[in-house]
Structures are given as C-alpha cells and as structure tokens.
Amino acid sequence: MLRVSRLDALTGLPTHEALLDAIDAPTVAVFFDIDAFRIVTDEHGHLTSDDILARLGVWLAGQAQAFRVAGDEFVLLLPGSTLAEAQEIAKRMMMSVASLPLPHAITLSAVVFCMHRMERTAFRGLLDDFAEKLYRAELASGRDRSNIVVSE
Numbered sequence: 001m002l003r004v005s006r007l008d009a010l011t012g013l014p015t016h017e018a019l020l021d022a023i024d025a026p027t028v029a030v031f032f033d034i035d036a037f038r039i040v041t042d043e044h045g046h047l048t049s050d051d052i053l054a055r056l057g058v059w060l061a062g063q064a065q066a067f068r069v070a071g072d073e074f075v076l077l078l079p080g081s082t083l084a085e086a087q088e089i090a091k092r093m094m095m096s097v098a099s100l101p102l103p104h105a106i107t108l109s110a111v112v113f114c115m116h117r118m119e120r121t122a123f124r125g126l127l128d129d130f131a132e133k134l135y136r137a138e139l140a141s142g143r144d145r146s147n148i149v150v151s152e
Helices: 014-020 037-044 045-059 081-097 120-141
Strands: 027-034 065-070 073-077 108-115 148-152
Touching: 014 065, 014 073, 014 120, 027 037, 027 045, 027 081, 027 120, 037 045, 045 065, 045 073, 081 108, 081 148, 108 120, 120 148
Parallel strands: 108 148
Antiparallel strands: 027 073, 027 108, 065 073
C-alpha cells in the first residue's frame, strides 16, 4: 500500500518517489510529456490545465502502472516488455490520446527506456536528459508531432 504522501494530489497517481521505490529490477518504461503544455496553460488557464492533468492521469492509470513524476511528465512501467514493444505501446497511446474527453486537445511525446533502480538525484538528471531529447526532436520535426525517442 502506498503512503498518501507518495500520491500526487491532483492526479491520484503515485509520485516519482513511489516510482523509485517500486523499481527492484530493470524494467522497460515510457516517459510521457505533454507537448507545449505551457501554451495550453497560458491560453486556457490553470484550471483547464489541472483538469487535463487529472483526466490524463486516470487514463494512464488504466493503461499500465503510471506515475506522475513532475508537472506534465508521467512514467509508465511496462515490465516484461521489450524496448520495441514499449515503443509500439507508446505510439498507440500517443495516437489514442486525441480521442480522450479533455477540455482542450493535447499531444504527447515519449521516451522509451529501461528503468533501473537509482538515486533521486540521478533520476532527476535522467528526466532532464529526456526533456532535452524531446526538445531536440521537437526542433527537428515541429511542435505537436508526438515525437518518440528510444533511449538505451
């Protein structure tokens, strides 16, 4: 049973601390980031953004073991999956997010990777690295393109 302090108040998902505690063996995971979410917040307000995050959290939790690791960043654990299988799962999810009943349409970008047990500071660095990889992919292909990167 997760301690309440390890659950995100907005989405009800476990936090990054719970994720780090859940890893006892290497497992394939997907890091999701909402594309251009700051623009959604600026144009539609924080209440709309919070509603999107809450609904997205419920949807992600229905797909796999989901964690909210930062503002608009989520991680799904896919134990038993290969990187290739996780990439296909991420692609399907990125395509189906458009059909969610959200107050504003969003797109997701993703990094597929192998999650290992690590210290919190190393995990924060990993997330920063993923954000940079997605930013570079966005620069190369444009915003709202549902970029996917495999990080081995």
